[in-house]
Amino acid sequence: MRRSSAETKAVILAAARERFAADGYDKATIRAIAADARIDPAMVMRYFGTKEKLFAAAAEFDLELPELAPDQAGAGLVRHFLRKWEADEGLQVLLRTGVTNEAAAERMRTIFGGQVMPLVIGLTGDPERAPLRASLVASQLLGLALSRYILKFPPMVAASEEELIAWLSPMIQRYLTE
Amino acid sequence: MRRSSAETKAVILAAARERFAADGYDKATIRAIAADARIDPAMVMRYFGTKEKLFAAAAEFDLELPELAPDQAGAGLVRHFLRKWEADEGLQVLLRTGVTNEAAAERMRTIFGGQVMPLVIGLTGDPERAPLRASLVASQLLGLALSRYILKFPPMVAASEEELIAWLSPMIQRYLTE
DNA sequence: TGGCGTAGTCAACAGATGTTGGCCTACAAT
């Protein structure tokens, strides 16, 4: 009876986020997560019931898009996305898993569709092409994350945040408004 | 003694490509591949030795970039990439697996770095920024594949090939030359 | 001090997975 229930749950969740982010759903085993949390695997089940529920908790994520001035939306989006990626493991969890898991893919669709599209509509006032525009923005941003953080293309890893913003923001801006 | 050795090997390989492309490395089990090929799992081992070797064979892939006129390199690249994706399961296998498997990620790096970079150098004659340019092109193309074929963002799925080329090619062109 | 609730552990289960070795069987050459 060392820690409180809430503490232990938080420790498990943190370990799970790390493992899921690093290894994806299948390779992130309950036993490995439990070992990271220095806890018996049975505890994980006690607190989260099932691996899927644990994953659902670990993949909790919100893009939290800020208000963006129309002429700087591109740069703002890229910067926000890069920082979000590095600060919140949730996005990494989702991308690593969404590639082979339909439930996670669905979450990606709702997150990016649901949050980027309103931004586009606000900027263009053109609801008809907004879905495609939003998807194009998402595709570029996810391509960025994929090549920089997952596949680790050396030039993308070496590039500074400002450099990447300089390259990407005009493209995003065009997808958004042009 | 129905089929010849080479025939069976080809049947297994075809089934493996499909499974790896659809499910990724972990979920594509030897037993499932064998069932698709209507063959005993032991046969898979006999012909390919190990699951990793089978994967290596299934992930054999070449981008086969064509010669491209400098002013149409962007459009040509996007068109070629889209068709390549749909015709050759190798790319899909690599992307589905590269996200959680370092060996596959390394292959992606060499394929895209090794084949897109010469194209960029040929177009710009600027070897210094070519690696980053090539990576940016790759990031956009992979983002396209990810959102259209893997995550299946509805607007990306619904868009026609020509529509996508129209949107993406100016961006790729700018990454390549501007 | 005694007991109760709850954090934590242990051991085991059932199923799946990669992998192995032995066995069978059909064909072709002798």
Place this chain on the structure above:
DNA sequence: ATTGTAGGCCAACATCTGTTGACTACGCCA
């Protein structure tokens, strides 16, 4: 007809997986 070879199958293995239920030990409250 015999036999050798090679394609194919079966059953089993060791291991790993998520998951479960019984058991232990601590610390609070009466």
